[in-house]
Amino acid sequence: MRAMRGWFQDTTGGLPKTFWYLWTGTLINRLGSFVLIFLAIYLTQVRGFSATQAGLVLGMWGAGGAVGTTIGGMLADRWGRRPTLLTAHLGGAVMMLALGFTRDLWTVAAGALLLGLFAEAARPAFGAMMIDVVPKRDRLRAFSLNYWAINLGFACAAVLAGFAAQAGYLLLFVVNASTTVVTALIIFVKVRETRTVTVATRQSAAPTGALRTILSDRVYLGFVALNLLGALIFLQHISMLPIAMADSGLSPATYGTVIALNGVLIVVGQLFVPRLIRGRSRSHVLALASVVVGVGFGLTAFADVAWFYGLTVLVWTIGEMLNSPSNATLIAELSPDELRGRYQGVFSLSWQLAGATAPILGGLVREQAGNAALWFGCAAIGALMAIGHLLSGPARERRALALRTAGSAPVVTIQSSAPAPTAPQAAEPVATTRG
Structure with a gap:
């Protein structure tokens, strides 16, 4: 019991309240x-879209997300992490409801595009804020x-x-x-702006320089x-995997349980991983991870029952x-402070x-070359990634x-123009023992 308490303290202790x-x-x-997990099933079984059309809609989500992350990263550095997160979450909640009421293919695709834009605009701001508030050692x-x-x-959601x-x-x-609105409320009430900018290099943070x-x-x-x-x-696990399982005669609920x-x-197991890989070469860990992921998806070519898909x-x-x-740690260490x-x-x-x-390519490969070709292709890409990590790691x-x-130049904290309102202090949340 004492060893377990020590492990728990080592894992969760000392992290900032933010x-x-x-x-x-x-x-x-x-x-x-809920939505992204079951969107492919919803589009093919409820809306009657083909696998290629479903892939197109999911692709529009990704295209919107590409624009959203670009805008979100710029706003996180120039406008601030907190207002970017609030805007992205509230906009995402509105578009989530709108997507639920749309029907025809192109309206659904447009809704997915806008939802992806708002939903993914939060990602850079969130990651930058995490790096801002957590010391490198933690x-x-x-x-x-x-x-x-x-x-x-x-x-739980699946x-x-x-x-x-x-x-x-x-x-x-x-x-x-x-739940997206609830997350926005937590940020609004409890989280203050964390952005800083180095005085000596402020000019380099301009859009062109960045x-x-x-x-x-x-x-x-x-x-x-x-x-x-x-x-x-x-990303084949939310696009082609549910379609493959449906073709095997498995229900949406079975897909939810398997995923x-x-x-x-x-x-x-995730909380034990940092101790397992601590001190090991990150390039070797990433290469091994790539091979294992490729093998896992490659085995899907042979699956036809629930337990095999689960394996x-x-x-x-x-x-x-x-x-x-x-x-995650590599991104933090490879990012200059003023351009996080x-x-x-x-x-x-x-x-x-x-x-x-991924959804469009997966749908095309599956329809044109067959199910097995898709999953064997995933295995080949995993092997290629492993070689890439080994070569580029040093x-x-x-x-x-x-x-x-x-080293870092002196910093000045840039506060949001609308700081978080004062609220009664709640007890600090404590983690208990799911990209």
């Missing part, structure tokens, strides 16, 4: 993240805890959404919008390109668990580009070391 408010908002938001476990909350919410869909798919949109800096950062762009390949694999295994495994999910989830903490929001935005852009292309570590040793 982190726990963000963590709580993440958990609540993910508990209601970031690995802080990002692991946040990832744990994401997957705890996802696991199961609950399967049953909620039986009462009517509109309920999925309503619940998803509601874009030039990022485009010339070949090490970081190479890292982003590898993440894009990984996202092309991973919830992803979250359950992460909830059970494939468990395999690629292990790779996901290894990948996430190393990815934009660097977060560029990294998030890789996910949105994959979100725009340059990334040199770049991170150079940024650490360069």
Whole structure:
């Protein structure tokens, strides 16, 4: 028992209060993240769209997200993290409800585009705020805890959404919008602006200078390109996997239960991963993760019953668990302080580009070359990623070391023009023991 208490203190202790408010908002938001999990099933079974048309709608979501992360990263650095988060969450809630009432293909696609824009505009601001408030020594476990909350919410949402869909798919949109609003309220009441800007390099943070800096950062762009390949694999779990399971005669509720295994495994094991990989080469960890993810998705080619689909999910989830903490800390260390929001935005852009292309490519490959070709292709991409991480890892570590040793200029905190209102102090949330 004493060892367990020590482990719990080592895992959760000493993190700032703002982190726990963000963590709580993440958990609540993910508990209601019904729509994206079941959107492919909703589009094909309720709206009667083909796999290619469903892929188009999901692709529009990704295209909107690509624009959203770009805008969100810029606003996080220039306007502030807090107002960007509030605007993105409230806009996302409105568009979530609007999407639930749309019917024809092109209206649904337009709604998905706008929803992706608002929903993903929050991602760079959130990531930048996490880096702002958590000291470097604590970031690995802080990002692991946040990832744990994401997957705890996802696991519960996947199961609950399967049953909620039986009462009517509109309920999925309503619940998803509601939890997004609750998250915005937590940020409005409890979270203050965290953005800082270095006086000596303020000019370099101008849009033109920022874009030039990022485009010339070949090490970081190479890292982003590898993440894009990984996202092309991973996003098949919400686009082609539910369609493949439906073709095997499995119900939406069964898909919800199977995909919830992803979250359950992460909830059970993710908090132990930082200790497992601490001190190990990040490039080797990321290469191993890429291979495991590729193998997991590749095995889907042989699946035709629920337990086999569940096995494939468990395999690629292990790779996901290894990948996430190393990815998060690398992004933080490769981002110059004054450009954190934009660097977060560029990294998030890789996910949105994959979100725009993965469903369309997956649908086309599946319809033109067959189900097996899609999943074997995912395995091949995983192997390619592993080679890329091994080759580019030393340059990334040199770049991170150079940024650490360069030092920081004096900083001035830039507060939002509308600081958080005073509210009664609540007890600090404590994590208990689901991208």
